[in-house]
Amino acid sequence: MSDQDSTRGHPAGGGDVRHDTFTIARRLDAPLAEVFAAFADTHVRRRWARLPGSGSAYHHEFRVGGGETARSTFTVLDAPPEHLDYRSRYLDIVPDRRIVYVYASTVNDVLRWTSLVTVQLDGGAGSTDLAWTEQVAFLARTGDGSADLPHLRGATALRLNGLAVTLRPPERPGAPTSFTHVLDQRSTS
Numbered sequence: 001m002s003d004q005d006s007t008r009g010h011p012a013g014g015g016d017v018r019h020d021t022f023t024i025a026r027r028l029d030a031p032l033a034e035v036f037a038a039f040a041d042t043h044v045r046r047r048w049a050r051l052p053g054s055g056s057a058y059h060h061e062f063r064v065g066g067g068e069t070a071r072s073t074f075t076v077l078d079a080p081p082e083h084l085d086y087r088s089r090y091l092d093i094v095p096d097r098r099i100v101y102v103y104a105s106t107v108n109d110v111l112r113w114t115s116l117v118t119v120q121l122d123g124g125a126g127s128t129d130l131a132w133t134e135q136v137a138f139l140a141r142t143g144d145g146s147a148d149l150p151h152l153r154g155a156t157a158l159r160l161n162g163l164a165v166t167l168r169p170p171e172r173p174g175a176p177t178s179f180t181h182v183l184d185q186r187s188t189s
Contacts, residue, residue, distance in 0.1 A: 018138040020149045026160050028128045030167040032121055035128040036096045038163060048162035051084050064090050083108050097121055112140045
């Protein structure tokens with residue numbers, strides 16, 4: 001493993017685990033029940049939360065003790081492909097209020113990080129305040145590790161932007177109906 005390049009990550013080694021916490025807050029223009037359903041309903045969830053790349057496999061079971069598994073291969077320019085694996089387990093679900101789960105992210109068979117995520121929802125009929133708090137343990141680093149937290153936080157923010165797009169009805173015929181629809185259109189242009 002000492003010959004790994006920076007795209008695969010370097011094991012933290014010797015108990016050298018980096019812990020971080022971040023919170024992202026969003027006000028979503030959708031009723032509380034609709035936001036909660038976007039997490040629970042597999043078809044809707046896939047519109048805003050999926051791994052990048054191709055050849056994906058996916059399973060989602062929204063219940064305490066259930067979880068989500070996803071696999072994908074991601075290729076960028078001349079870089080070698082990255083094989084992504086994501087596995088989560090739901091620990092606590094309070095309808096329209098809270099979702100707590102743990103997940104592990106593996107890249108090229110290296111466990112990169114594990115996280116505890118708490119999603120809190122508050123609101124009413126017209127809008128919902130969402131607070132996403134993630135406690136992460138980085139077990140392997142990309143390069144010196146300085147970009148790992150900004151990368152994870154940025155990817156999470158993009159995912160939540162995708163949630164907002166998915167929840168918003170199209171303003172005009174032919175407008176994107178999901179965040180992944182926008183990304184798919186850009187990759188084919």
